[in-house]
Amino acid sequence: xxxxxxxxxxxxxxxxxxxxxxxxxxxxxxxxxxxxxxxxxxxxxxxxxxxxxxxxxxxxxxxxxxxxxxxxxxxxxxxxxxxxxxxxxxxxxxxxxxxxxxxxxxxxxxxxxxxxxxxxxxxxxxxxxxxxxxxxxxxxxxxxxxxxxxxxxxxxxxxxxxxxxxxxxxxxxxxxxxxxxxxxxxxxxxxxxxxxxxxxxxxxxxxxxxxxxxxxxxxxxxxxxxxxxxxxxxxxxxxxxxxxxxxxxxxxxxxxxxxxxxxxxxxxxxxxxxxxxxxxxxxxxxxxxxxxxxxx
Amino acid sequence: xxxxxxxxxxxxxxxxxxxxxxxxxxxxxxxxxxxxxxxxxxxxxxxxxxxxxxxxxxxxxxxxxxxxxxxxxxxxxxxxxxxxxxxxxxxxxxxxxxxxxxxxxxxxxxxxxxxxxxxxxxxxxxxxxxxxxxxxxxxxxxxxxxxxxxxxxxxxxxxxxxxxxxxxxxxxxxxxxxxxxxxxxxxxxxxxxxxxxxxxxxxxxxxxxxxxxxxxxxxxxxxxxxxxxxxxxxxxxxxxxxxxxxxxxxxxxxxxxxxxxxxxxxxxxxxxxxxxxxxxxxxxxxxxxxxxxxxxxxxxxxxxxxxxxxxxxxxxxxxxxxxxxxxxxxxxxxxxxxxxxxxxxxxxxxxxxxxxx
Numbered sequence: 001x002x003x004x005x006x007x008x009x010x011x012x013x014x015x016x017x018x019x020x021x022x023x024x025x026x027x028x029x030x031x032x033x034x035x036x037x038x039x040x041x042x043x044x045x046x047x048x049x050x051x052x053x054x055x056x057x058x059x060x061x062x063x064x065x066x067x068x069x070x071x072x073x074x075x076x077x078x079x080x081x082x083x084x085x086x087x088x089x090x091x092x093x094x095x096x097x098x099x100x101x102x103x104x105x106x107x108x109x110x111x112x113x114x115x116x117x118x119x120x121x122x123x124x125x126x127x128x129x130x131x132x133x134x135x136x137x138x139x140x141x142x143x144x145x146x147x148x149x150x151x152x153x154x155x156x157x158x159x160x161x162x163x164x165x166x167x168x169x170x171x172x173x174x175x176x177x178x179x180x181x182x183x184x185x186x187x188x189x190x191x192x193x194x195x196x197x198x199x200x201x202x203x204x205x206x207x208x209x210x211x212x213x214x215x216x217x218x219x220x221x222x223x224x225x226x227x228x229x230x231x232x233x234x235x236x237x238x239x240x241x242x243x244x245x246x247x248x249x250x251x252x253x254x255x256x257x258x259x260x261x262x263x264x265x266x267x268x269x270x271x272x273x274x275x276x277x278x279x280x281x282x283x284x285x286x287x288x289x290x291x292x293x294x295x296x
Numbered sequence: 297x298x299x300x301x302x303x304x305x306x307x308x309x310x311x312x313x314x315x316x317x318x319x320x321x322x323x324x325x326x327x328x329x330x331x332x333x334x335x336x337x338x339x340x341x342x343x344x345x346x347x348x349x350x351x352x353x354x355x356x357x358x359x360x361x362x363x364x365x366x367x368x369x370x371x372x373x374x375x376x377x378x379x380x381x382x383x384x385x386x387x388x389x390x391x392x393x394x395x396x397x398x399x400x401x402x403x404x405x406x407x408x409x410x411x412x413x414x415x416x417x418x419x420x421x422x423x424x425x426x427x428x429x430x431x432x433x434x435x436x437x438x439x440x441x442x443x444x445x446x447x448x449x450x451x452x453x454x455x456x457x458x459x460x461x462x463x464x465x466x467x468x469x470x471x472x473x474x475x476x477x478x479x480x481x482x483x484x485x486x487x488x489x490x491x492x493x494x495x496x497x498x499x500x501x502x503x504x505x506x507x508x509x510x511x512x513x514x515x516x517x518x519x520x521x522x523x524x525x526x527x528x529x530x531x532x533x534x535x536x537x538x539x540x541x542x543x544x545x546x547x548x549x550x551x552x553x554x555x556x557x558x559x560x561x562x563x564x565x566x567x568x569x570x571x572x573x574x575x576x577x578x579x580x581x582x583x584x585x586x587x588x589x590x591x592x593x594x595x596x597x598x599x600x601x602x603x604x605x606x607x608x609x610x611x612x613x614x615x616x617x618x619x620x621x622x623x624x625x626x627x628x629x630x631x632x633x634x635x636x637x638x639x640x641x642x643x644x645x646x647x648x649x650x651x652x653x
Contacts, residue, residue: 184381184383186379186380186381186382186383187383187384187385187386189348189350189370189377189379189383190377190379190383190384190385190444191385191396192349192350192369192370192371193348193349193350193370193371193375193376193377193397194371194396194397194400194444194448195369195371195397195400195401196371196396196400197369197371200400204396205385208387209386209387
């Protein structure tokens with residue numbers, strides 16, 4: 001074979017390989033885009049529909065976007081329900097963020113303790129905490145209500161927060177113990193030789209290493225508190241204390257049998273947005289958190 | 297120099313009811329390089345961790361530079377430790393890793409900077425200071441781990457099998473580096489390893505441990521040439537010393553595999569016919585053409601290593617024996633040789649393992 005022929009055949013095979021790679025890559029991306037669309041379209045429809053005019057909102061949702069220009073009618077009518085959408089959003093945010101803060105604080109300390117300290121009945125205690133996951137929360141709603149009433153915490157957002165934290169803790173403690181277990185012991189020992197003790201050790205050295213676990217715990221705590229309906233309905237009794245899910249129930253039920261679909265769409269949009277924000281902010285850590293412990 | 301650096305007095309350690317360290321007494325001279333060796337599970341790492349303060353001492357006392365540190369926190373003992381797994385803080389840059397201990401001790405910023413700079417210059421890691429541990433190779437990580445120990449300016453360096461995670465070539469160069477470091481810094485260093493080459497080359501003093509007890513402590517030469525007992529004899533040296541069943545014949549003579557030979561042993565208290573072990577290192581065996589004290593051996597298998605040949609032999613009574621053969625024409629499997637040992641290199645051990653002299 002001459003040199004030029006060899007060159008020609010080589011570049012031919014290289015081109016063939018390039019074409020194959022291109023085809024594989026475009027298939028990969030096309031599939032990705034299709035799947036993304038599949039998940040994004042419902043969000044887009046809701047968001048677009050929430051910006052339709054008041055009159056348009058009652059019509060069948062085809063096409064699902066505002067045909068006569070953008071309007072905030074739906075959001076205005078949503079604001080007429082309950083104590084106003086701002087108040088309820090504020091309530092929800094307050095309860096959810098407080099739940100996140102308390103859950104993270106308690107589960108980090110508990111996870112650290114369960115992972116690193118030796119104390120009597122450690123495993124029994126741990127199993128006991130995990131076992132509470134098996135109790136359906138609806139079944140303890142009545143006792144919870146009574147306990148909160150005794151403590152003078154019924155119809156208070158703080159009481160509701162405590163309930164949410166309690167429900168969130170078993171999973172979170174489990175998660176954080178695994179996260180701490182995955183940190184090599186030598187790192188902790190090196191830090192002890194370097195002079196970091198107890199809380200300093202926890203905050204300066206270990207916390208950054210379990211951040212994925214913390215992000216996972218935070219996301220779950222936020223989403224569960226934000227979306228929770230039954231406990232909020234049962235434990236809160238005055239209008240201005242209700243959280244968004246309770247407000248949404250009222251909106252969805254309609255007034256005198258007439259459902260304001262525009263307000264429903266607007267409410268869904270208001271409820272979805274913070275979840276998306278929290279998830280997008282923490283998703284990088286969240287993925288690592290779920291995988292920690294899987295490897296190794 | 298010989299002002300005492302580290303003193304261990306009757307150190308014991310129990311996990312629950314299981315005692316794993318049975319009363320260790322050891323004096324380590326200041327500025328010396330001591331290596332703990334022993335088979336896995338012998339307690340060498342536990343002993344090191346007790347000196348570091350990472351493991352509680354059940355009983356006994358640890359002194360560093362004349363100060364009783366038995367109940368002090370690791371950070372207050374004047375020690376620094378290098379771990380097998382490096383144990384760097386993955387979320388900090390190399391600079392922060394080096395500075396962390398000093399920051400915890402509230403050292404002034406200028407001082408921290410100066411010490412980090414000095415340490416990174418010694419270890420030639422100055423160009424890596426802004427990287428994270430994840431971006432470093434194994435050898436570089438180990439340098440950073442050593443650097444983290446250096447900046448603390450400890451009285452005693454503790455190394456827990458620091459080279460086990462490195463590949464063979466890197467291990468050799470890091471070994472030389474550690475030896476150089478010891479010469480430059482002059483600190484007391486305690487080093488745990490199961491690698492004999494590391495132990496022999498680095499140590500001023502080797503401490504051979506077994507089952508939580510010291511079997512022998514001495515210079516590499518002492519341990520190698522005058523093993524205190526059959527365990528040390530078999531443990532130090534590679535390939536290991538040949539230990540052959542023998543019978544005491546009296547008058548400084550023994551019978552090994554059917555051949556009689558003299559040994560440099562008085563044999564006080566030995567009965568004639570008593571069973572003993574005859575020890576000879578592979579490198580001390582040589583091929584003769586017969587004569588006094590030679591053992592006939594059949595070569596089962598020969599390993600060619602370039603400069604030398606290992607001959608795996610079988611003696612007349614079936615006992616295996618390894619001989620190192622350095623000169624002369626190649627010897628093939630199947631040939632029969634007459635092997636002998638230099639007079640001063642014949643060792644004898646009693647049935648209970650004690651060295652006979």
